[in-house]
Amino acid sequence: MSAEYDGYDDVPVRGPFGRLSARVALRLGAFDLDVAVAAEPGEVVAVLGPNGAGKSTLLGVLAGLLRPDSGEIRLGERVLGGDGAFVSPEQRRVGLMGQDPLLFPHLTAVENIAFGPRSQGVAKARARAAAQDWLRRLALDEFADRKPAELSGGQRQRVALARALAAKPELLLLDEPLGALDAQTAPEIRHVLRTHIRAAGITTVLVTHDVLDAATLSDRVVVLDHGRVVETGPTAEVLAAPRSEFTAALAGLNIVAGVALTAAKPGESVAIAPVGLAPARPVSVVGQPGPGQPGGVTVSGFAADDLAAGSPATAVFPPSAVAVYLGPMGAGSPRNLWPATITALQPGPSAIRVRALLGAALGTAAGEDSVIPDLPGHGAGAVVSADLTAASVAELHLEPGMRVHLAVKATEVRVHAH
Amino acid sequence: MPRWLYLPALIGFAFLFLPIVALVVRADWSAAPRAIVSPAALSALWLSVECGLAATALCLVVGVPLALMLARHDSPVIRFVRALVTLPLVLPPLVGGIALLYLLGRNGLAGQYLTLWFGITIPFSTVAVVLAEGFVAMPFLVISVEGALRTAGTRYETVAATLGAGRWTVFRRITLPLVLPGLASGTVLSLSRALGEFGATALFAGNRYGVTRTMPLAIYTAFNGSGEDQDAAIALSLLLVVVAIVFLVLIRGWRPEAGR
Incomplete structure (x- = not known):
């Protein structure tokens, strides 16, 4: 991949990318940030949290726009900031x-992208050629000579990404990159981000308040609240089995990571096989798992992105869309009917959240006395939450350890590329 | 708008516009061309243009950095400096001229050493005209550019820095182009203020033909001077009116660009 990204040969490709490790303490008026974050080389780390949690402050410190009171920021071999050290933003190689794309309004798209290489001493013609390369990669060729005011929001954000990557940073910081886009454009730019960040293989810190961004773009999640890290771990684990109530409230969605079984275009129906579970054929006759794979699980839904057969994919659906059945049933309309074992019941403000581990192999028959611990990593990505009324829970006598079936209409499930 | 407010509005407009009409009506149009191309008028015109351009250049060279400093820092000291920068705007130009004389005059605070050490005498020279014009014109440029800098903000500069651009590159390729409309209108304002400068020039530079007699001083001399005719003064005044209108159009021409 790196060879493809060598857009201009007189600037070496920055890579292999280094590991980011940062301990940062900073007090800004009444706000106080004290966090440690790390990202392995090439890893995308999402920083999640509500407004005012300190996400953007953290990015400002990493970019060198704010000086921490204490701590240390390391990127690969270099110390970028912290106690007694400070590398200025222009020397950091942190994009x-x-x-807000903040494209320079007086420069055309191609001049915006060439700005980084030019500022770093690349000759004009070469910088321009590299910028043209980037425009081609992002399908923006025809807009090369347009000023930012003549571009759409999505096009501007693509140019902004190209500009950031063309400067060949060693660390990329994304601050709510989809925050200002409309509902039609956001998925497109999410796809562009995923494709190009992965292709560049660059270590990335993504700040977002949207759990979907974290679910579809990141490898690991750091959850911030009031300037402190409240939870961290692999994205699928943290979002599927949040350990803190705070994260659970933030997540609020079922996220099942898996592999697409067929290719699909946005809006087409598609099925995925969850990671670590034997796939079943999509259940057409309710209560009949696919032949040959008893207890298998397949998640059917509608594609939100272009998906290739066998590519990593993430199914997302709300807990309110999940129904719980005790025993075998007749034919029904829900495309998804999964065997599962209840692991926990959590009372919420308006409903009881039933957490269940997908797959029949685990767990025991209904009525048997066994509690499956709700451990992260244990069947990670295959824990599903269902929001039920207290009356339903009482009527069905639901309790941890019970084997049940979960039903979800395919129309409630969005499948994103990962 | 309350209807009865149209009356004072129209009186206000007439008050500003009628004097120009009177000037145009009073002008001896057959004699005007000759008055304008007379050696005295041409000498004053060229001196005005030279000194005006030099003073504007002076304003740009030191005024833009000053505006940048005022826009990018905020402290009690900076606020005090900003107040002082606008002082020449509210100060009568005559007072400015006296102040310059006491700084740079032969016995002035700094002037005595210039004379003593370097043999330089500034008052009543063409250099004095440039300094006097610069003194009254610079606040216009500084205020205009500082406003543009504040509007542009520092966000683009921050992005440029993360792309690897050093401070000088950021200033040259981002900051300056972004404030270009404000810079242009500030420049035109300064230049027109410099061209019209009279009070400070008269006191600090005097009224020497060919050396310090700029257009405003020539008009004053023609109007009040012994034996000179008023028609020449009127013709020169009309010339200044035309120059002013050209500048106004230039400033207006920049406005649409500012929105882009």
């Missing part, structure tokens, strides 16, 4: 792309 920043925010919600």
